[in-house]
Amino acid sequence: MINKLYDTSLSLLTDLYQVTMAYGYWKSGTAEKEAVFNLYFRKHPFGGGFTVACGLASVIGYLEEFSLSKKDIRYLRTLTGNDGQPLFDEGFLEYLANLELTCEVEAMPEGTVVFPNEPLVRVRGPILQCQLLETPLLNLINFQTLIATKAARLRLVAETDTILEFGLRRAQGVDGGMTASRAAYIGGCDATSNVLAGKLYDIPVRGTHAHSWVMSFDNELQAFETYAGVLPNNVTLLVDTYDTLQGVRHAIEAGRQLVARGHKLAGIRLDSGDLAYLSIEARKLLDEAGFQDTAIVASNDLDETIINSLKQQGAKINVWGVGTKLVTAYDQPALGGVYKLAALRNETTGQWEYKIKLSEQAIKTSTPGIQQVRRFYELTADGTPNFLADMIFDEERAAEGTVTMIDPLDFTKRRRFEPTHLSEDLLVPVFRAGKRVYESPDIHTIRARVQTQMKSLHSGVKRFVNPHTYPVGLEKNLHDLKTNLILSLREKEGVVGR
Numbered sequence: 037m038i039n040k041l042y043d044t045s046l047s048l049l050t051d052l053y054q055v056t057m058a059y060g061y062w063k064s065g066t067a068e069k070e071a072v073f074n075l076y077f078r079k080h081p082f083g084g085g086f087t088v089a090c091g092l093a094s095v096i097g098y099l100e101e102f103s104l105s106k107k108d109i110r111y112l113r114t115l116t117g118n119d120g121q122p123l124f125d126e127g128f129l130e131y132l133a134n135l136e137l138t139c140e141v142e143a144m145p146e147g148t149v150v151f152p153n154e155p156l157v158r159v160r161g162p163i164l165q166c167q168l169l170e171t172p173l174l175n176l177i178n179f180q181t182l183i184a185t186k187a188a189r190l191r192l193v194a195e196t197d198t199i200l201e202f203g204l205r206r207a208q209g210v211d212g213g214m215t216a217s218r219a220a221y222i223g224g225c226d227a228t229s230n231v232l233a234g235k236l237y238d239i240p241v242r243g244t245h246a247h248s249w250v251m252s253f254d255n256e257l258q259a260f261e262t263y264a265g266v267l268p269n270n271v272t273l274l275v276d277t278y279d280t281l282q283g284v285r286h287a288i289e290a291g292r293q294l295v296a297r298g299h300k301l302a303g304i305r306l307d308s309g310d311l312a313y314l315s316i317e318a319r320k321l322l323d324e325a326g327f328q329d330t331a332i333v334a335s336n337d338l339d340e341t342i343i344n345s346l347k348q349q350g351a352k353i354n355v356w357g358v359g360t361k362l363v364t365a366y367d368q369p370a371l372g373g374v375y376k377l378a379a380l381r382n383e384t385t386g387q388w389e390y391k392i393k394l395s396e397q398a399i400k401t402s403t404p405g406i407q408q409v410r411r412f413y414e415l416t417a418d419g420t421p422n423f424l425a426d427m428i429f430d431e432e433r434a435a436e437g438t439v440t441m442i443d444p445l446d447f448t449k450r451r452r453f454e455p456t457h458l459s460e461d462l463l464v465p466v467f468r469a470g471k472r473v474y475e476s477p478d479i480h481t482i483r484a485r486v487q488t489q490m491k492s493l494h495s496g497v498k499r500f501v502n503p504h505t506y507p508v509g510l511e512k513n514l515h516d517l518k519t520n521l522i523l524s525l526r527e528k529e530g531v532v533g534r
């Protein structure tokens with residue numbers, strides 16, 4: 037998908053330090069060592085209790101296209117160190133020029149509801165390759181996941197109302213706008229004003245008109261009549277250019293002419309003032325004039341908090357136009373996803389060596405292992421799954437039979453699940469030996485997945501204020517492995533430090 041936007045190789049879309057480390061691995065003869073990296077985040081965005089995974093389609097596009105072009109190599113050749121000498125030698129550049137990805141990639145399908153510390157993507161392969169992918173994978177997953185989550189929050193408050201994404205004009209550049217439009221649709225918006233996103237991603241496009249249309253006429257009524265005459269099948273009139281309620285009366289007049297010609301007044305749009313009061317008054321005027329089916333669209337710096345408040349005030353708004361605060365994730369501009377080394381194969385013994393990054397903060401200590409996530413659920417009376425808990429386990433050390441899941445922040449909190457318990461493993465194979473083995477569902481299917489996943493989440497987890505923490509634990513073998521690694525590392529580092 038991103039490759040549709042850029043007519044250039046994106047293989048250098050990485051941080052320099054990934055390339056210098058790759059050089060280091062190559063030079064020291066460890067480039068082919070088999071490694072496992074997990075991509076995960078530590079904290080839900082927006083103070084929420086859930087996150088919606090998004091961006092895998094871009095990751096797949098990136099990985100499938102990965103190949104350093106002659107121009108890429110020529111550029112790398114120009115890079116110099118602080119002595120003015122080339123950073124990389126020719127042998128390495130030749131290695132990169134011929135590099136084909138051979139990694140295995142597992143990932144959560146887009147639209148999956150995910151939780152802190154769960155791998156959204158797992159990459160296994162030669163460490164040099166895994167390392168180069170750190171930055172692009174984070175770039176592609178972090179932002180899209182953030183926006184899909186924001187949109188899912190909007191969907192929660194908007195309930196069955198229509199949400200239009202209007203963000204392109206204030207998005208973070210071209211790519212920010214394009215990927216935000218896609219992620220916003222996946223998260224729960226119904227359509228976008230972004231025409232290129234409509235074309236490239238098959239998202240429905242919708243829109244009204246701007247104040248300039250009204251201002252370009254001698255008077256508002258003339259502007260409305262002309263618009264209705266030109267586009268009788270797409271008439272949503274912006275009524276607040278001069279006086280909102282007077283604007284509604286003008287819209288009704290233009291609407292009557294439309295009806296006389298066999299068309300309808302689809303909507304009016306409010307873009308300023310007290311949206312609760314104005315929508316209630318506008319609704320009365322429209323209903324009294326027989327325009328019960330005419331929708332009231334509202335826009336103006338909306339977000340989930342304002343929409344929630346407007347609903348509580350009894351606002352009569354059916355369509356929410358949300359731009360800036362959605363596509364820029366205004367209140368939290370980044371998801372803090374990270375990509376950490378979790379295991380390295382010892383070439384002599386053939387065994388995995390588990391890796392961990394220690395931190396003063398327990399939450400920042402990474403979890404080792406070739407991780408998979410098992411989601412336990414039950415079926416409610418109407419057959420809807422009800423998610424109970426997620427268990428992170430090491431695929432190569434999974435316990436047989438009854439499993440014990442341990443809360444990573446409090447080892448005394450444990451849950452047991454019988455092997456017969458309903459469950460689903462969330463990471464699916466995406467690449468095998470560098471070849472794609474997974475077909476991304478179409479965007480509408482991904483969007484529908486978000487809503488079915490959200491239905492399976494307990495309402496407390498979806499609450500905005502002090503949400504309930506969904507249980508995510510480590511399977512006992514993985515918990516023990518992690519604890520022992522921490523203890524032995526502390527001991528080792530302590531000895532070195534003395």
Ligand SMILES: Nc1ncnc2c1ncn2[C@@H]1O[C@H](COP(=O)(O)OP(=O)(O)OP(=O)(O)O)[C@@H](O)[C@H]1O
Pocket residue numbers: 307308309310311312313335336337338342345346349
């Ligand atoms: N009844 C309401 N309750 C809560 N928030 C509201 C209500 N009505 C409008 N808002 C929000 O309050 C903010 C008001 O924006 P602003 O200060 O720009 O006022 P305005 O009347 O829209 O002026 P402007 O013409 O400059 O856009 C917007 O984010 C809007 O969505």
Ligand SMILES: O=P(O)(O)OC[C@H]1O[C@H](OP(=O)(O)OP(=O)(O)O)[C@H](O)[C@@H]1O
Pocket residue numbers: 202203205206246307335336337338357358359360361
């Ligand atoms: O407020 P957002 O959520 O970003 O939604 C998009 C905004 O873009 C348009 O305004 P415009 O760019 O004409 O400027 P305005 O902010 O002065 O209305 C539209 O009228 C909305 O107000």
Ligand SMILES: O=C(O)c1cccnc1
Pocket residue numbers: 202203229242243244245246305335357359
């Ligand atoms: O179509 C609209 O009403 C629209 C589009 C972009 C931004 N604001 C409004």
